[in-house]
Amino acid sequence: MNAYLHIPFCTSICNYCDFTSFAGQESKIVAYVDALCSEIEGSSLEGPLQTVYFGGGTPSLLPPEKLEQILKTLEGKAGFNPSVEISMEANPETVDTERLKSYRDLGVNRLSFGAQAFQKEILKKMGRGHEWERVEQATQDARKAGFHNLNLDLMFGLAGQTLEMFQESVTKAASLKPEHLSLYALQVEEGTPLAKQVAEGLKLPSEDEVADEYAWAQTYLAREGFEQYEVSNFSKLRKTCLHNWNIWRGKDYWGFGVGAVGTVGGVRHSHGDDLMDYIRQVNQGGVILQNEFLSDGVRAMEKLMLGLRTQEGVSKAEVEQYAQAYHLSYLDKFNRFLKNGFLSLRDGQYRVTSKGYFVLNGLLEVLVV
Numbered sequence: 001m002n003a004y005l006h007i008p009f010c011t012s013i014c015n016y017c018d019f020t021s022f023a024g025q026e027s028k029i030v031a032y033v034d035a036l037c038s039e040i041e042g043s044s045l046e047g048p049l050q051t052v053y054f055g056g057g058t059p060s061l062l063p064p065e066k067l068e069q070i071l072k073t074l075e076g077k078a079g080f081n082p083s084v085e086i087s088m089e090a091n092p093e094t095v096d097t098e099r100l101k102s103y104r105d106l107g108v109n110r111l112s113f114g115a116q117a118f119q120k121e122i123l124k125k126m127g128r129g130h131e132w133e134r135v136e137q138a139t140q141d142a143r144k145a146g147f148h149n150l151n152l153d154l155m156f157g158l159a160g161q162t163l164e165m166f167q168e169s170v171t172k173a174a175s176l177k178p179e180h181l182s183l184y185a186l187q188v189e190e191g192t193p194l195a196k197q198v199a200e201g202l203k204l205p206s207e208d209e210v211a212d213e214y215a216w217a218q219t220y221l222a223r224e225g226f227e228q229y230e231v232s233n234f235s236k237l238r239k240t241c242l243h244n245w246n247i248w249r250g251k252d253y254w255g256f257g258v259g260a261v262g263t264v265g266g267v268r269h270s271h272g273d274d275l276m277d278y279i280r281q282v283n284q285g286g287v288i289l290q291n292e293f294l295s296d297g298v299r300a301m302e303k304l305m306l307g308l309r310t311q312e313g314v315s316k317a318e319v320e321q322y323a324q325a326y327h328l329s330y331l332d333k334f335n336r337f338l339k340n341g342f343l344s345l346r347d348g349q350y351r352v353t354s355k356g357y358f359v360l361n362g363l364l365e366v367l368v369v
């Protein structure tokens with residue numbers, strides 16, 4: 001089993017963010033962690049847990065004793081597999097060696113730093129609260145604290161970011177020798193300050209410029225020994241993120257906390273995104289989960305959509321299962337993309353090629369209806 005824990009606190013809100021996150025609410029951390037632990041205890045979570053993922057928000061705002069409370073609750077409820085992967089997202093400006101050492105001692109064995117970009121002016125425009133020196137420092141601190149599995153998140157397609165600037169960010173990140181890099185294209189989400197700025201005329205790089213950035217990174221990172229195992233994820237030495245990998249392969253996972261989503265036994269559960277409402281409802285023993293039963297057709301479709309994101313791809317049998325569920329003929333479409341070099345077919349598995357990854361959403365729109 002896999003578990004996702006949502007920690008929704010942030011020191012400030014980035015202009016592009018549409019995650020469930022709250023700034024200036026750190027005084028609620030104690031009450032939130034109590035509620036989170038009550039939710040875990042009252043759930044039907046069964047272990048042992050193979051992966052635990054602290055996402056956010058900014059999980060590295062958790063004082064070590066609060067992290068310990070959550071991990072002890074999980075251990076008491078479900079237990080851990082001896083080789084459990086415990087990942088934590090962290091913002092570079094929130095950590096130092098001492099804090100990271102405490103996290104490591106508590107069992108966290110994978111860190112993911114939100115680095116995003118090298119240039120000060122780009123980070124400022126995004127509303128990020130750090131400068132690159134903090135990324136370098138946090139990486140060094142993590143090594144000193146005993147972490148051997150580090151990820152850096154970077155973004156491209158950002159306002160004011162040229163190809164050269166993105167190249168500088170990727171090469172600086174690679175020089176810090178992380179085991180894993182995640183590259184995310186900026187998405188303009190409705191209702192964010194960024195969406196407002198774009199509506200008011202803020203210029204973003206063109207689709208061609210963004211494509212050039214992505215293609216350059218694929219080539220550069222392959223040369224640096226990184227394997228692209230998913231549309232946005234590159235790892236060295238097979239240090240894939242096991243938690244995400246399990247989810248992309250359709251494994252069950254529990255989501256705990258405000259805004260969290262999970263899927264267990266063909267039922268998708270989700271939480272509302274109001275922080276105080278979540279704490280109140282858990283404390284009152286109220287209903288906090290919305291459940292949705294996933295039909296065989298929906299499950300086959302999701303398997304296809306998730307599988308095509310990864311280098312594992314999807315089997316012909318899985319595609320046929322999906323096509324039967326929706327009474328579709330699929331061969332023509334798949335053959336067209338094979339011919340155009342967006343897909344490959346080897347050993348009975350369809351996989352999206354490097355060229356296909358950049359237009360993945362467009363491919364999925366055609367292949368999966």
Ligand code: SF4
Nearest residue numbers: 010013014017021057
């Ligand atoms: S740090 Fe992450 S979760 Fe927090 S506001 Fe920025 S993008 Fe959102």
